[in-house]
Amino acid sequence: MSEPLPLSQVLTALIAYINASDKSVVIGWDEVAQWEDDALPLLLRVGLLTKSNPTQSLECKGCEQRCFMRVDLTDDKQRAFIVCNHMDMQSHMGRIAVPLPRLNQWRTSPKQFAVLIAKLLGLDSVSNYNKASNIYQLGMMKSDKGRRWVSLNANPLSIVINQYTIPVNDLLYIDNNELTIDREQINVLLNNSTSNAKTYTPNTDRQKDRKLATQAMHQDWNDAYLSSRKKNPAKTDTWHAQQIAKLPISKNRNSETIRKNMK
Secondary structure, eight states, rough: OOOOOHHHHHHHHHHHHHHSSSSOOEHHHHTTTTTTTTHHHHHHHSSSSSOOOOOOOEEEESTTTTOOOEEEEEEEEOEEEEEOOOOHHHHHOOEEEEOOGGEEEEEEEEHHHHHHHHHHHTOOOOOOTTTTTTTTEEEEEETTTEEEEEEEEEETEEEEEEEEEGGGGTTTEEEEEEEEEEEHHHHHHSOOOOOTTTOOOHHHHHHHHHHHHHHHHHHHHHHHHHHHHOOTTTHHHHHHHHTTOOOOOGGTTOOOHHHOOOO
């Protein structure tokens, strides 16, 4: 059994998901169950995760096929199950019980990051979202030469301050099991001369993390596509992509994006 994913890596993964999607992202129970025990309560407490609607489909663990299937509930809503429709297995699988916690899902989004960062910087609120530029204006902070606007690029998640841009991954970190922000680095950027300001170059390890997260998502799509094609060989790739788009592994991507990356 693998070691639980530490909170610092959970944070990196959430940022990678947002950067890959540019929208809100749904995180399922199967993924959260791999985190350290303290991760979910902390992320809920700071508002970086919020409870989402229960999932309606899951990876079935009844056999080695691992099909993505619809989840049904009993009339009293106290039990969940999957009915196998795999042609080689359905005759003897029957109803496959699903633990109710597996239906739980949580959501994160660029706005949730914006609200959290504004709070960590001591700003009152997220004052404005510019849809055209995909930027949240967080507020103004004092520098040695006056007040400066602080903004958050929604994709990739990065803070813009005093004409400098720095990835959120390089500012948010875990200290004594609490989520915090590098105020020292913020102050340096606030007070730097802007005459030679350049875009901050992200750490290559962070770029690698985001790339790996995207590759893992595409592999999930590929696995689901192969499973779906095996059960429905006559259906088109567009149809298979539309089915995958309904699953948690879609990470809110549209079916056309999934179709282009599922093989």
